[in-house]
Amino acid sequence: MAVGSGELGTLHRVDGVRIGVASAGIKKTGRIDTVVFELAEGSSVAGVFTLNAFCAAPVTLAKKHLAEVSPRYLLINTGNANAGTGEIGMIDAKSSCAALAAEVGVTAEQILPFSTGVIGEKLPVEKLITALPAAVGALSDNAWSQAASGIMTTDTRPKATSRQIDINGRTITVTGISKGAGMIKPNMATMLGYVATDAAIAPNILQEMLDVAAEASFNRITIDGDTSTNDSCVLVATGRAGGDVLSVSEGAVFNTLQKVFNEVFLELAHAIVRDGEGATKFVAVEVDGAKDVTEALKVAYAVAESPLVKTALFASDPNWGRILAAIGRAGVDSLDVSTLTVHLGDVLITENGGRAQSYTEEAGAAVMKNAEIVIRINLHRGQHKETVWTTDFSYDYVKINAEYRS
Amino acid sequence: MAVGSGELGTLHRVDGVRIGVASAGIKKTGRIDTVVFELAEGSSVAGVFTLNAFCAAPVTLAKKHLAEVSPRYLLINTGNANAGTGEIGMIDAKSSCAALAAEVGVTAEQILPFSTGVIGEKLPVEKLITALPAAVGALSDNAWSQAASGIMTTDTRPKATSRQIDINGRTITVTGISKGAGMIKPNMATMLGYVATDAAIAPNILQEMLDVAAEASFNRITIDGDTSTNDSCVLVATGRAGGDVLSVSEGAVFNTLQKVFNEVFLELAHAIVRDGEGATKFVAVEVDGAKDVTEALKVAYAVAESPLVKTALFASDPNWGRILAAIGRAGVDSLDVSTLTVHLGDVLITENGGRAQSYTEEAGAAVMKNAEIVIRINLHRGQHKETVWTTDFSYDYVKINAEYRS
Numbered sequence: 001m002a003v004g005s006g007e008l009g010t011l012h013r014v015d016g017v018r019i020g021v022a023s024a025g026i027k028k029t030g031r032i033d034t035v036v037f038e039l040a041e042g043s044s045v046a047g048v049f050t051l052n053a054f055c056a057a058p059v060t061l062a063k064k065h066l067a068e069v070s071p072r073y074l075l076i077n078t079g080n081a082n083a084g085t086g087e088i089g090m091i092d093a094k095s096s097c098a099a100l101a102a103e104v105g106v107t108a109e110q111i112l113p114f115s116t117g118v119i120g121e122k123l124p125v126e127k128l129i130t131a132l133p134a135a136v137g138a139l140s141d142n143a144w145s146q147a148a149s150g151i152m153t154t155d156t157r158p159k160a161t162s163r164q165i166d167i168n169g170r171t172i173t174v175t176g177i178s179k180g181a182g183m184i185k186p187n188m189a190t191m192l193g194y195v196a197t198d199a200a201i202a203p204n205i206l207q208e209m210l211d212v213a214a215e216a217s218f219n220r221i222t223i224d225g226d227t228s229t230n231d232s233c234v235l236v237a238t239g240r241a242g243g244d245v246l247s248v249s250e251g252a253v254f255n256t257l258q259k260v261f262n263e264v265f266l267e268l269a270h271a272i273v274r275d276g277e278g279a280t281k282f283v284a285v286e287v288d289g290a291k292d293v294t295e296a297l298k299v300a301y302a303v304a305e306s307p308l309v310k311t312a313l314f315a316s317d318p319n320w321g322r323i324l325a326a327i328g329r330a331g332v333d334s335l336d337v338s339t340l341t342v343h344l345g346d347v348l349i350t351e352n353g354g355r356a357q358s359y360t361e362e363a364g365a366a367v368m369k370n371a372e373i374v375i376r377i378n379l380h381r382g383q384h385k386e387t388v389w390t391t392d393f394s395y396d397y398v399k400i401n402a403e404y405r406s
Numbered sequence: 407m408a409v410g411s412g413e414l415g416t417l418h419r420v421d422g423v424r425i426g427v428a429s430a431g432i433k434k435t436g437r438i439d440t441v442v443f444e445l446a447e448g449s450s451v452a453g454v455f456t457l458n459a460f461c462a463a464p465v466t467l468a469k470k471h472l473a474e475v476s477p478r479y480l481l482i483n484t485g486n487a488n489a490g491t492g493e494i495g496m497i498d499a500k501s502s503c504a505a506l507a508a509e510v511g512v513t514a515e516q517i518l519p520f521s522t523g524v525i526g527e528k529l530p531v532e533k534l535i536t537a538l539p540a541a542v543g544a545l546s547d548n549a550w551s552q553a554a555s556g557i558m559t560t561d562t563r564p565k566a567t568s569r570q571i572d573i574n575g576r577t578i579t580v581t582g583i584s585k586g587a588g589m590i591k592p593n594m595a596t597m598l599g600y601v602a603t604d605a606a607i608a609p610n611i612l613q614e615m616l617d618v619a620a621e622a623s624f625n626r627i628t629i630d631g632d633t634s635t636n637d638s639c640v641l642v643a644t645g646r647a648g649g650d651v652l653s654v655s656e657g658a659v660f661n662t663l664q665k666v667f668n669e670v671f672l673e674l675a676h677a678i679v680r681d682g683e684g685a686t687k688f689v690a691v692e693v694d695g696a697k698d699v700t701e702a703l704k705v706a707y708a709v710a711e712s713p714l715v716k717t718a719l720f721a722s723d724p725n726w727g728r729i730l731a732a733i734g735r736a737g738v739d740s741l742d743v744s745t746l747t748v749h750l751g752d753v754l755i756t757e758n759g760g761r762a763q764s765y766t767e768e769a770g771a772a773v774m775k776n777a778e779i780v781i782r783i784n785l786h787r788g789q790h791k792e793t794v795w796t797t798d799f800s801y802d803y804v805k806i807n808a809e810y811r812s
Contacts, residue, residue, distance in 0.1 A: 084756065086760025119727025120726055321490045337459055350526075353491075393713075395801055398803075
């Protein structure tokens with residue numbers, strides 16, 4: 001189950017990026033589970049990573065490498081997260097980087113490793129290493145869609161998007177992929193995401209742009225409130241489109257690029273929610289009229305993560321009392337429930353602390369039967385607005401997560 | 407589904423408390439949905455109530471009445487929570503108190519009202535009022551078990567317990583009932599609970615004792631993280647056993663009574679978890695070696711409320727990686743994952759940031775197949791310990807909550 005068509009449009013190649021995939025047999029024999037990105041020399045690379053204290057060995061190593069040198073390769077495996085694996089996990093992550101480095105003739109520090117899959121089992125590093133020559137041999141100019149499929153775990157479909165814009169007469173391409181369906185909770189990049197552009201952008205500016213784009217997209221989605229140990233997101237700028245290197249965070253070029261990054265990241269983040277484990281609904285929770293970001297997000301997440309709200313969404317039941325109960329326990333100081341309003345789509349459901357006079361069960365039910373739903377909450381106590389995206393909670397969520405390892 | 411036998415032992419009468427039940431037809435025709443407690447004149451009454459900002463009209467009114475006078479009656483209805491009902495909800499709550507007051511010859515302020523059930527629908531107050539004479543006519547010395555059944559909503563079985571102890575040669579009785587199965591999250595009394603004793607205790611001391619007992623019991627359980635709009639818990643001391651009125655919070659008598667209250671409250675709280683919606687497991691999450699209460703509870707709730715941990719518990723899958731991931735995202739500052747340990751029952755599962763050397767999947771699976779499971783986490787950074795109780799997350803949880811109103 002997933003919401004929307006999920007059809008991938010044209011994925012434009014990004015000059016300076018080559019991708020190769022292979023099957024290492026980590027998850028199932030024959031399934032693509034190894035992806036290598038080759039980045040042209042001189043590319044700028046920015047990253048954001050999980051804040052989970054139990055972050056996986058590859059996350060620790062990728063952060064270290066990124067701080068030391070300019071990366072030339074990304075190495076991604078699925079089927080095993082190499083998380084909760086202690087010292088041996090770090091040794092395995094280093095071995096895989098060293099093996100790829102030897103294969104392609106760079107230093108191990110120029111490789112950023114990423115793993116996703118089951119937590120707590122040793123990475124079958126020999127299998128991964130054995131598959132590297134095949135992945136490197138397959139490096140090609142336009143394998144974005146293979147990569148999108150190759151990084152999937154419980155995802156039911158690949159997630160990718162691509163844009164081309166004109167900047168000062170040059171065509172600039174931005175293409176990206178993402179994965180994730182469960183263990184999704186905002187706290188820095190909450191999944192795996194890889195986005196590349198051929199624009200020329202200085203590393204520090206690129207990192208700023210990634211932070212902004214990730215905050216408004218991957219950090220605003222939640223499926224089950226569980227932050228992964230492996231979440232990572234990388235933004236690459238190869239500079240191959242030519243033109244001046246962007247080195248200030250202002251001006252028309254900066255604004256145009258930031259806008260397209262924001263759009264691409266939001267589309268990739270939404271794709272994750274649409275493919276949320278067991279999802280039958282794509283739900284936006286908008287909180288307006290808040291005093292600040294913090295209280296807007298408190299309310300939005302209380303609603304978006306409430307199992308009772310999510311099961312009502314699954315049942316297409318306009319049980320708005322559960323929305324009120326979630327707002328009420330969100331921990332907003334001195335919340336005046338008599339002045340806030342809640343809309344389900346365009347239907348006003350609550351005002352004056354109770355059901356709106358104009359509300360009818362039929363009108364609420366008509367909204368709830370849609371696959372895409374907006375819950376709009378206005379606290380009427382400030383100017384701030386935030387939106388969080390989530391899914392419903394279905395039998396299939398339980399099924400997928402109760403049977404994941406069996 | 408529920409965990410354990412759920413059999414009620416002997417429920418001793420509490421001198422000074424009479425209970426009457428009736429069917430008002432609020433939920434289903436013929437089902438007991440109205441319960442009246444009559445408390446002897448001079449009884450001390452203490453209460454704790456939900457912190458949800460959208461607290462129900464009866465909660466607001468009960469708090470107001472309790473602050474004004476010494477209550478003589480408790481009026482409880484199920485089937486409708488009278489929450490999210492705005493001004494009309496308050497009018498209905500007041501009407502029901504006034505009707506009972508007229509029936510029994512006290513003032514409306516001497517009635518504490520309680521409602522539980524669907525949120526956001528108008529209380530059918532006429533039906534409730536019509537049933538009051540029957541409930542009052544049925545008042546009897548020992549109807550605790552009828553009351554336990556009468557306050558149920560999605561509960562699959564009644565919850566009650568009773569103790570008798572000797573204090574200075576007098577037999578002191580403590581009997582209580584509780585209800586709750588979903589929308590359970592600690593934040594003051596997280597369900598309905600009514601406990602009475604014939605001991606003589608001054609109101610302010612009784613309130614202190616209730617605060618302590620509720621904090622260590624009802625405020626340490628979670629089923630779905632959703633705090634109800636109606637949670638209330640009442641402790642009554644009729645004084646009918648005779649003896650000096652306890653008026654200091656120290657000494658042997660105080661300690662003995664506090665201990666028995668703690669036991670009774672814990673048993674009633676556990677009964678709620680055992681009957682958690684769709685529960686197949688009764689799970690204690692113990693966090694030891696924490697610096698303070700706050701961080702112990704952060705970790706305990708992160709684990710206890712993780713949908714991924716809960717679905718793994720349902721599947722009897724020792725997927726301890728999910729436990730680590732939940733600990734890692736609990737928000738504990740500078741958590742050193744290499745020094746913490748996790749046990750499943752008596753089986754050490756993690757140490758040094760990964761799977762314990764001695765751990766085998768078989769040993770983990772043997773613990774997980776039990777209906778009662780203890781997850782023991784030691785952070786090894788302080789002396790504080792807290793325990794939280796929870797359930798697994800099953801198909802039936804989704805089924806119950808997706809179909810609640812249909």
